[in-house]
Amino acid sequence: MPIRLLAALSVLALAVGQWFIWSYAPLEETMGVVQKIFYIHMPLAWWSLVSFFVVFCASVRHLLKRDAGSDILAGAAAEIGVLMSGLALISGSIWGRAAWNVWWTWDPRLTTTLIMWFVYAGYLVLRGSDMGGERRALVCAVLGVVAFLDVPLVFYSARIWRSVHPAVLASQGGGLEPEMWHTVLVNLAAFGCLWLTLLLARQRIGRAEERARALMLSR
Amino acid sequence: MNGYVLAANAAVWIFLAAYAAALVLRGRSISKRLKQLEMLRD
Numbered sequence: 001m002p003i004r005l006l007a008a009l010s011v012l013a014l015a016v017g018q019w020f021i022w023s024y025a026p027l028e029e030t031m032g033v034v035q036k037i038f039y040i041h042m043p044l045a046w047w048s049l050v051s052f053f054v055v056f057c058a059s060v061r062h063l064l065k066r067d068a069g070s071d072i073l074a075g076a077a078a079e080i081g082v083l084m085s086g087l088a089l090i091s092g093s094i095w096g097r098a099a100w101n102v103w104w105t106w107d108p109r110l111t112t113t114l115i116m117w118f119v120y121a122g123y124l125v126l127r128g129s130d131m132g133g134e135r136r137a138l139v140c141a142v143l144g145v146v147a148f149l150d151v152p153l154v155f156y157s158a159r160i161w162r163s164v165h166p167a168v169l170a171s172q173g174g175g176l177e178p179e180m181w182h183t184v185l186v187n188l189a190a191f192g193c194l195w196l197t198l199l200l201a202r203q204r205i206g207r208a209e210e211r212a213r214a215l216m217l218s219r
Numbered sequence: 220m221n222g223y224v225l226a227a228n229a230a231v232w233i234f235l236a237a238y239a240a241a242l243v244l245r246g247r248s249i250s251k252r253l254k255q256l257e258m259l260r261d
Binding site for chain 2: 007032033034036037040041044083086087090091094095097098194198201202204205208209211212215216218
């Protein structure tokens, strides 16, 4: 599917998601309208974890096959993962201020997510370093595998340790009404479309940059 | 609309739109550069 078509589909899906948030989902009794932040916060967090899983898989593939394509895919997924986890941290912090009266607390879920963000931000800095093509790709692939150790910790942190962060997927139904679940799922799918569009677009740019580099070297 | 909801939505959509716009511009720039390099090679 061409990226332009996928981009148009993403915009449409996000618009439908917004309709679900503002018109379909009922107002939560305790938190009121502030709870609606959850419908954008949760998909962002979810797709950032998927991004880092893609980084892990592409890094393992690069270590096994040493192909440029895997390295490009890992870089693209890491960039989108850092963006989405960063936005999940920002939206979560704003929600926390409204719900807990603090912008930040050193809760296990929040702390592991912040560590994950810094690790992958460091990964992106490493990717931009002037270390030489193949060596840089190899070092990044190793970091891409090691960095993933924190991702399951982020996912399970709210269940393993005492956490003030709600574990919606862990609890049966998560205290959400069916209409709220529909809204979560629609937005999860909409952000999934956006994630795929951004990933493919970024991957295409990465391939073009690689080709340009090869042409420059061959001159 | 509640100020917190507005702030969270503004932050998310502004950053996502800025990233998407940056990708479009970067894509256009690299494809132009690629065309120039291929013309030089031919």
